[in-house]
Amino acid sequence: MFLEKLNTIISTKKTLLCVGLDPDIEQIPPFLLSKLDPLLYFNQKIVEATGPYAAAYKLNLAFYEALGIAGWDLLEKTLALLPEDAVVIADAKRADVPNTSRKYAEAYFKTYGFDAVTVSPYMGLDALEPFLEHEDRGIFVLCLTSNPGSADFQQLPVNEDPLYLKVAERVMEWNFIYGNCGLVVGGTHFNEIERIRSVAPSLPFLIPGVGAQGGNLEWAVRYGTDERGLGALINASRSILYASQDRDFDRAAAEKARALRDQINQVLQAAGK
């Protein structure tokens, strides 16, 4: 079961940190460009440096897909580098008619062996069922995203409540059936996290936006976690990956990862979790 695996890793390694492994040829340290395979080398060094501090790695597929065939080769080789004691999430934000979602689910869970995937709720339950039916895998449904555009539709009022709360409620219902649901909740909406946690007390939250996007770490940790201080992943991508543009980029990434893990654990301690 995905949630058990996640919580076991969180408890054992004492970290909620998720490292977003989104390599960008325009942002990696320039000295790497002379390597045979700069992005693979970069990923390898980042994984080695951050492994001890990471409960999870999240690979946003856009960064791989943008490279064409070479990107899917990079994805496969990167997946082979990831440590056993971390869950691996495909940040895909997919969903389609059932016949098609089945193909995506096969791709992520069978072809690539991810532990979990992010999906979009707009097309409704039957578009998500082909993912949910993989009962040993986790499905994080977009609820309230970290970007300003989350105001355009996610926060529109449906009867009394904002749409994102309706999404959280429905995902809770689906979780009673499938048992493997979670939510993506942006760390930039610190007032709303508490509200979402109150309607979805048992779901794991994947929380991006506390790094480069400037979210509030304290609220993300306090209300993102369940009552035991588990069931949450705090993701940082650019703030860790690009901590330095020099030859020490991997040590700088390790430092950032360790510091963020420690900050998170301090909040948990202060909250008595």
Place this chain on the structure above:
Amino acid sequence: MFLEKLNTIISTKKTLLCVGLDPDIEQIPPFLLSKLDPLLYFNQKIVEATGPYAAAYKLNLAFYEALGIAGWDLLEKTLALLPEDAVVIADAKRADVPNTSRKYAEAYFKTYGFDAVTVSPYMGLDALEPFLEHEDRGIFVLCLTSNPGSADFQQLPVNEDPLYLKVAERVMEWNFIYGNCGLVVGGTHFNEIERIRSVAPSLPFLIPGVGAQGGNLEWAVRYGTDERGLGALINASRSILYASQDRDFDRAAAEKARALRDQINQVLQAAGK
């Protein structure tokens, strides 16, 4: 400009048909399995057979992504087979934070050279801007999808109107700025198409769901097109691709495509468009 290109092709070839090129190894005629590259051979034969009747080809990326690296190779080789006088749509249903959507837009418009892409509205405008900024390409935003799950969120009431109508209104606003927006409207919702057309009179509609999913062709054509009978694509995938399981599968596909084109044109004529 995408819409001009689309309407020129529609007018010249006198067809609104979009062929969904979603090859599935489990559904192609069994005799093809002995070929060196069965799916590429299948795609090639389908394209040759349907070319005269198709204003567009829509490639749902799930069917390629599910195959791993071989799938992206298939995608590249299939794109090279498509005729000049058809627009080519990546059915991707993507959208992400701006930094990430930029990567997807690069992938589809630059790496692969698609004319248009389908995107999901849930994350709002800033998630779509990196696509919209490619002003010579088309962006079809999911509005009301063809699957039963469209009732879960798309049809929830926001103030007085269903969410999908709010999406249509916002996309109309964005189109005033960017000029390259369209909507995905499922052919299974024939009562709703008219309503969406009334709030978005100038946007092109991509209409799936009239084939295997059982939508109503007459309403899809009548209200899916603009007042000149242009600006709409009626997509069929499985009903054309798998019209026969025998050696004549390509001729059967051509027959289905021609018949559907003719049916569509009869509706247009009856509607005086």
